[in-house]
Amino acid sequence: MSGPLILSRRTLIGSMAATMLTGCDRLAEHENVQRILFSAENFHRWAQRSLMDRNALAREFSASDISPIFRANGTANPNTDAYKAIWRTDFADWRLKVTGMVGRPLSLSLAQLHALPHREQITRHDCVEGWSAIGKWRGVPLRTILDAARLSTRAKYLVFRCADTMGSGHPYYESIDMIDAFHPQTILAFALNGKPLSVANGAPLRLRVERQLGYKQAKYLMAIEAVDSLYGIGRGKGGYWEDYAGYDWYAGI
């Protein structure tokens, strides 16, 4: 085959792809197309939750499966004055506030959390980008905290407020519903691989929701708020990445 023919075919395929691409990109700007593309999440949430038991566990691994280095992602250090202040005292002045639709609002110190029953789990952390890391988490089952706070039966979501503000100055936050909130592997973790959480991995406390992707595992927890709607929180999509980057709220896939 002669050179120019290959070239022209490549140009042809390239321009066909480009035409289709522009077409798709244009389509995606349409409100209705966008609504369809963004609603696939609902199908996947419905399908997965129909297929799995409410308490179906994420796989737990053995100590020999642990990643040599647990990659940290997102904020490596919140670096705000408030965070630096609590970090300097080794989080002695840090409190986890539990507020919103609860019968008994809580303000828990790290020592109080340490005194509660723990769960340890070696699980795989799956980033939305595609990589995975296995680590051993130790923490307090979220259910224990919710029971202590006497969570209202009308509460539908838990909103996790974090100490880090992303580059844009918006504070990180995430939310989960009650199916995941009461899941046995959903814990507030204060230790990774036998050591207190490092700053890069979310010190002093981070959420573990093992059946969902990494961006749901909120780091630098400051407060948990029980709500009946995500409307009016941030931009209303239920999390920082959901609000500002268009990520799915349900991150099971």
Added chain:
Amino acid sequence: MNPAVPPLAPPAPLVKRHRLSTRLWHWLNAAVMVILFMSGLGIFNAHTRLYWGQYGANFDHAWLVLDRFPGWITLPGHYSLAMSRHWHLTFAPVFAFALLVYMLWSLSNRHFRRDLAFRRDELSPRHIWRDIIDHARLRFPKGQAALRYNILQKAAYNGVLFLALPALILSGLAMSPGMNAAWPWLIDIFGGRQSARSVHFIACWAVVAFFFVHILMVLLAGPVNEIRSMITGRYRVPPE
């Protein structure tokens, strides 16, 4: 008019070649696969390293490290993991259920048994070798023989239909942390989430390779006749 030219033979008859189920699935699948391929490359661009095993991140050994794919081949054309995922996760179920429906339909209308199942006599080494030689010489079957799939064609279709496409679907599902809790056996087929991601990538390029051979064969065998047969179902039998 030159009297020496023999009178033209009457045009070969148009015969029914492809069933409605095959034609519908073929074109739906073609469109959906392009969307999945391009949005998949967009997702891949978020982490352009591939690993074997349960875990794998930047500090771990990668068996393949690539640059990001260029914008003309990704969907959307700029880097947006969120939009690539929206496209991919919207069309992945369409692709999977369309394949399922096509398979059930093709079982019930006996397409698989009549057209795709290997016959014993086809599997003899001599027959396979002759088919390879025929392909190498670009000698395509004529007459009634052109209405049947030859052995290499069957092998290619069966490989894509029963190996590559199911591998794509299952490895895709195996990457989902939710599905890992629902169906723990799924990830064991591949030996871990990062292996599943690698298999997904490899199966994707296997289908791309099939695509190019497929297009080449259509062009060589007579594109108008072949494409018409996949649109209207009617095929003009090449005279012996």
